[in-house]
Amino acid sequence: MTPRCPNCASFAFLDWHECEHCGATLGYRFSSLSFLQTMDGVATEGDETWRHCANRDWGCNWLVADSEDAARCFSCRLSRTLPPRDDTIAWEKLRDTGIAKRRLLVQLAELELPITPFYEQEGGLGFDLLSSFSGTRVMIGHANGIITLDLAETVDDYRETLRVRLGEPYRTMLGHLRHEVGHYYQQVLLRDEAAWDGCRALFGDERASYQDAISRHYAQGAPAGWEASFISEYATMHPWEDFAETFAHYLHITGTLATAAAAGVVLDASRVPGIVEHDVVPLTDYREAGIERMLDDWHWLSLMFNRVNRAMGHRDLYPFTLEPPVVEKLTYVHGLVVGASSTPAAGT
Template identity: 45%
Template sequence: MQLFQCQVCSQLLFFENTLCESCGSRLGYDAVTSQLEAVTQTGDVWLPAAGGQTQYRFCDNAEYGACNWLISADSPEGYCAACRHNRTIPALGEGENLPQWQKLEMAKHRLFYQLIKLKLPLPTQAENPEHGLAFDFLADPLVAGAPRVLTGHDDGLITLNLAEADDAAREKLRTQMGEPYRTLLGHFRHEIGHFYWDLLVRDGHRLAQCRAVFGDDSQDYGQALQRHYQDGAPVGWQNDFISHYATSHPWEDFAETWAHYLHIADTLETAKAFGVGIHPMKAKDPDLHADITLNPYGVGPVEGLIDAWLPLTFAVNSLNRSMGVGDLYPFILSPAVIQKMDFIHRLVQGTLPEDQPVTA
């Protein structure tokens, strides 16, 4: 994530800020320019506080403290590019639904920041009723014994259980499932990976290439998951997969690798924004040294991201251990995983050709 600066007083700002802590200016994010704008209200519209003729309105979800994005004042849309994909939100007057939904939206907007940066297609269900992207944010039913809401993806519809926004409940689930990592942002990045598998791989005529890297996805998905939960991951899975769950089925392997690709790109952009350099004093190995200067969303080989990522995670994991907490990034990027990440990198950069047609 990039850093932002108040156009009125030059205070450093962060993506989620709604007010400048220094001068009190109202802030809104313009997804077209990728800028957090200080704005002032004039009648029914908002104008750039530093001057300019652009007229904005806030997304309708700003009313609930769930969004700080701006839209053009003459737009027919009431919602921003992220919020217009919501199909169902929880009943905001019940219990902790409002603050939990606000947490979901914060994570979802970070996701959309990246998807827009990567220039990935974002069709709504109104634009594409069969395969458009939509979100259902649902709370578990209060009726005893009723089935819980399952987080997942189904042909463009991403469902997220509201309980995932409860930090204690999510940590309990993480422990029960033996996961090293479980966050709201991780859920969004994983589930959107399924959506883009459909859109860019299946419908993008790259299925043969994807299967050559991730395996045959035609195997029964339900049986594969059942086998995974019963038997666990194979011995030595770390050599070929980014996570334990990625071993369950090629679709999950793709989604897990996709999520980690977004993790890496976002974190490297943040490191670049802070001018981070890694130069361990007692390490002569050049692989452990890096100045984070690359644009992770620019065109180029995936090795550029990996070469910056490995020393960065070595450093931040060491810092975490100094605080007595777990590693920030407790995963291994094996050569096989890097190959899979290279596929996703070329897929999102638009440099991966379509499958060659089979000739008789």
């Protein structure tokens, strides 16, 4: 879905508080994945009235329906733990993390993946948003539905130092969110032992000692030839991480293709003979078109995106190779997503 300004119909970025084309004040309505124009912090449509989230001063641009009897929006209510209010540095970093979190939630809703909040059900989705700059080291991770993030990673030089030290080709806050939510959905979407057996056949047995896997990975690194079977070095550490990394890449790919489709990007093979084999018209949704179409479109679009990045002097946008075993894992994740999409997303 392409977000547009409701006043002038121009394209609007998901994090905008006001339209940069016409100046209209905007609020994002998660239930319809669209913007409403607000006047004095209020928007009315039909019988419903919507108000700005109480955290708007801290960067949130979502709306809250009067019927929800809450001051904070759905995204902000998913934040279980926040830095102390007097930690102004951490709260400043919360702005950028909030943008990434809301972008994740929009993509999950577009894929029609179920979102059950932690405050409604044990094991439901929630976020502990903490900062290593506050004096205590924060470990990014997932446990029983709660995703812990380090707000310090919104600082470019801090995050880049970690990326280089860990030998990662890619490290972003949105990437962390997509990886950790993969852990959450593995627990949510695999509902019985037969489903777990099918997952283990591809990713390995997640019941193997995680602590032993961590020790081995950081002492020895990824095994030789890992590129033939895994999407990343980190995926080799343990079956939990292989699934989460694969799920994250599924979100990377579908999110970028949907953005390209919404922007009207088309690769015309007749204009570049010998480079693109056929016309490529990306889709906003591949649940019906299938994984083969999705990955074929991604092959050609990612080559183009990498060329664009190199033209600007940056690293490749997508510095990963999808070998057949990885494609098989992505196909498995695609099946899970398609199977889950008939379940309405809670909180929307």
